[in-house]
Amino acid sequence: MTQPILVIKDMSIVFSSPDEADIEAVRQVDLTLTPGKTLALVGESGCGKSVTARAVLRLLDRNANIPRGSILFQPEGEAATDIARLKQDSLPLRAIRGNQISMIFQEPMSSLSPVHTIGDQIDEMMILHEGLRPKQARERTVALLDQVGIPGARQRADAYPFELSGGLRQRAMIAMALACTPQLLIADEPTTALDVTTQAQILDLLRQLQSDFGMAMLFITHDLGVVAEIADEVAVMYLGDVVEQGSVYDVFARPSHPYTQALMSSIPKMARKAERVRLSPIKGTVPAPKDRPVGCAFTSRCPYAFEPCATIRPERTEVGGGHHARCHLLTRQPVEAVA
Structure with missing residues (x-):
């Protein structure tokens, strides 16, 4: 190598x-x-x-x-x-x-x-x-x-x-x-x-x-x-954090961080007149660097944010071979069913 x-x-x-x-x-x-x-x-x-x-x-x-x-x-x-x-x-x-x-x-x-x-x-x-x-x-x-x-x-x-x-x-x-x-x-x-x-x-x-x-x-x-x-490889940054990184194929085919997913969804797509759809912009605005959350930088704009996102920085989690992302959703334990 x-x-x-x-x-x-x-x-x-x-x-x-x-x-x-x-x-x-x-x-x-x-x-x-x-x-x-x-x-x-x-x-x-x-x-x-x-x-x-x-x-x-x-x-x-x-x-x-x-x-x-x-x-x-x-x-x-x-x-x-x-x-x-x-x-x-x-x-x-x-x-x-x-x-x-x-x-x-x-x-x-x-x-x-x-x-x-x-x-x-x-x-x-x-x-x-x-x-x-x-x-x-x-x-x-x-x-x-x-x-x-x-x-x-x-x-x-x-x-x-x-x-x-x-x-x-x-x-x-x-x-x-x-x-x-x-x-x-x-x-x-x-x-x-x-x-x-x-x-x-x-x-x-x-x-x-x-x-x-x-x-x-x-x-x-x-x-x-x-x-x-x-x-060959891509690293996605948001507000000073690398939130996802991996090969171009992996990140484009399987985006694992909500910010990367939002970026992919916001790309204009070719469509016939009858199939036209509105663009899907990322909601909210980028906070000022001095107002960045202690935890995940994308918390204020993330539709999946939950309790630890604003206060605990996500660990760099491996999604696949050489493909990593920083998101609490990747390590969140499923809620056990009530007996």
């Missing part, structure tokens, strides 16, 4: 404020990533997906910290490094960022420097991490831009981000992330702002590049259709 390259164990992320109580944005998350496989992290906006991903590279805000848990990164043949315990901007951490672990950010227009050309920004990665000379780096950059499907790669390398379309900027961001051939790629909603055709092209490109490089991928999205197309 292939050794995992990244194991996140019992990780919590807390944001502090001088005026209010600390807020636990991510609560005791467990994730495992394996070379050549894609783990999709899904959930509503604000559930903690991006914060979890940024924690892997320690790109959190200054008022955020990781008070508990570990982020063990172990490339093949190397000793494990706990990224959670590395000092911010230390040399060991900087050696990992962009080199062994890269990230495709959600919005390339705000992530790319507007005052530097695309080529200069990609060149810098290879000059810094691999010690290439500027001319060598530029040749590699042109080859990368061509590999990710940017037409006229040599000319586009001299373009500024505002001179490119959204799809080309996203491809340039992918080229930058792959500049040093990372062993783990984090893709934070890389297709959200793209049209359907460009989205399909980007997904095909990521699959092909993953096959070429054999890298592990953490894919963050709220689009379950994209998950079904690109992922």
Whole structure:
């Protein structure tokens, strides 16, 4: 069995404020990533997906910290490094960022420097991490831009981000992330702002590049259709908790947490005019992080909630081989019949 390259164990992320109580944005998350496989992290906006991903590279805000848990990164043949315990901007951490672990950010227009050309920004990665000379780096950059499907790669390398379309900027961001051939790629909603055709092209490109490089991928999205197309495993997040995790087939075929079931029910379905039915939205609203229940985070919106849900956090329960969920319904003892 292939050794995992990244194991996140019992990780919590807390944001502090001088005026209010600390807020636990991510609560005791467990994730495992394996070379050549894609783990999709899904959930509503604000559930903690991006914060979890940024924690892997320690790109959190200054008022955020990781008070508990570990982020063990172990490339093949190397000793494990706990990224959670590395000092911010230390040399060991900087050696990992962009080199062994890269990230495709959600919005390339705000992530790319507007005052530097695309080529200069990609060149810098290879000059810094691999010690290439500027001319060598530029040749590699042109080859990368061509590999990710940017037409006229040599000319586009001299373009500024505002001179490119959204799809080309996203491809340039992918080229930058792959500049040093990372062993783990984090893709934070890389297709959200793209049209359907460009989205399909980007997904095909990521699959092909993953096959070429054999890298592990953490894919963050709220689009379950994209998950079904690109992922091997899926972890469902709600209000900072991973409530269900397993293979894509298991989670889609047998959703075991009420939140996952509600997500599946809310997907629009193709139907004939005579068979039209109303959408089934998830009732209620997501509570503010400071108002999160002590127990199950989904308690206030769950139609099956009962007494212990609000006060006791559910244990991670195995539903099937490698398929887990956090729900009291899975461990609830049936009421004995009265004689």
